[in-house]
Amino acid sequence: MFRRNLLMVSCALLTAASGLAQNRAAASQPLDITGAWTGTWSIYNPSQPAVPAKDICAKLDSTVAFKNGVWEAVFEGDCGRPYKYTIRMEGRQVGAAVLFKGTVDLGPKDGGVFDWIGRATNTEFIGFYTSGVYTGVFNLKRVEKR
Secondary structure, three states, rough: HHHHHHHHHHHHHHHHHHHHHHHHHHHOOOOOOOOOOOOOEEOOOOOOOOOOOOOOOOEEEEEEEEOOOEEEEEEEOOOOOEEEEEEEEEEEOOEEEEEEEEEOOOOOHOOOEEEEEEEEOOOOEEEEEEEEOEEEEEEEOOOOOO
């Protein structure tokens, strides 16, 4: 009886260990987050989280590329006037996501210097940004290839 119980426990542990190894292998696979993304951005006040975002400026489109070891995103849309920014992003893969951070100067007419952090998975690219004047969020989904 002791041997049978020991055998059952050993089998259960081997099965669990095998499952963990497979999950780790899947999580360590490199993500391909390059390509087209679309969604919205909005101004947000973190000190008043229950208050809905004041300004949601229509659509935000982005194209993400990995060039010479650096992530780069082109963000474009229209918020009273068209805009297009190319931003270099420092990023690293952690599990099933790529975490980003960066600082960019968009110039005085577009809010100046912004710091931001973000996360991209296979299906979602989200971020939080802040400057001396603005704080906000963006939420993008991958554009389906046709």
